[in-house]
Amino acid sequence: MHLTRFRINTARVGARRLLSSPQMLHAAVMSSFSEIPPTGNDGPRVLWRIDRNSQAETYLYVVSPAKPDLTHLVEQAGWPETGRWQTYDYQPFLSKLAAGDRWAFRLTANPVHSIRRTDQEPTKRTAHVGPRHQLRWLLQRQENAGFKVVEKPAEQRLLPEGDEHELIIHDRRQLAFKKAGQRQSVTLVTATYDGRLEVTDPDALRRTLTRGLGKAKAYGCGLMTLAEA
Structure with missing residues (x-):
């Protein structure tokens, strides 16, 4: 790699x-x-x-x-x-990643979920646009991805609920572009996550770092990188 x-x-x-x-x-x-x-x-x-x-x-x-x-x-x-x-x-x-290690991380992702309002409707992929839902999107995937986002000490939290993690979400964008040969535009919602994580499953995290996290990997989403915290 x-x-x-x-x-x-x-x-x-x-x-x-x-x-x-x-x-x-x-x-x-x-x-x-x-x-x-x-x-x-x-x-x-x-x-x-x-x-x-x-x-x-x-x-x-x-x-x-x-x-x-x-x-x-x-x-x-x-x-x-x-x-x-x-x-x-x-x-x-990648080889030296170990359980318990803590790293700073950055991830640009396409936080989406699938919804269906009625049984007759097909499943539709819909973007999370609010920061709280975008945060929940990441937290729901952290276990399978081999890490957990570090939580702040209680005295550093701004609110009783929310802001519990050492994480910020920024550079939230909605991009519209056309695929080659298509007239209809593609709309893509992206968000960048900067924070600190703890390694829980080194093999799973290695897969995340080399295979990506979430959808729209062809369009600049899913790449997580680590740096010394």
Whole structure:
């Protein structure tokens, strides 16, 4: 497994075009591999995420089974003369994960649930748009994903109920874009989670980090990364 980071030059027209369309950016990411990577749920797959930091810098992160070549992205959305990308061997980090470890994490996800108002209606996938429901979406998946979000000490909680976890939800977006060959737009709700977690099942967490969490993985959702807390 590999973890890649690429800084995007947002002053370039090509970069702004890519950032406006998850469909186009997905195609650009997948073009980084000479052979078509696997996309199923039974093994590691290509995951990607856009991060924006406090210095107004924009980064593309990619986790992938094969090592990518981002030359085309440097030419289209980077600094062709001076810009490169960094790719790291992800396996040593994944191998050392252990139960009880605590890490800071970031996840951009597509928090959705399935509803059906009547027995006659088909099941419909609907996005969670409120922060409380988006938080519940993550907490409902943490056990199977191999971690638990760290809870705050009682004296640090702002309210008797709510705000119990060391977690913030930000950069909540609703994106609309068109798939290739389709007239109707696709609407995608995303939210970014920053917080602290404790590892409960290292194998399950390794699967989460390499297979993604939630839906819309092709469109920049599902990639969780860890850093020292």
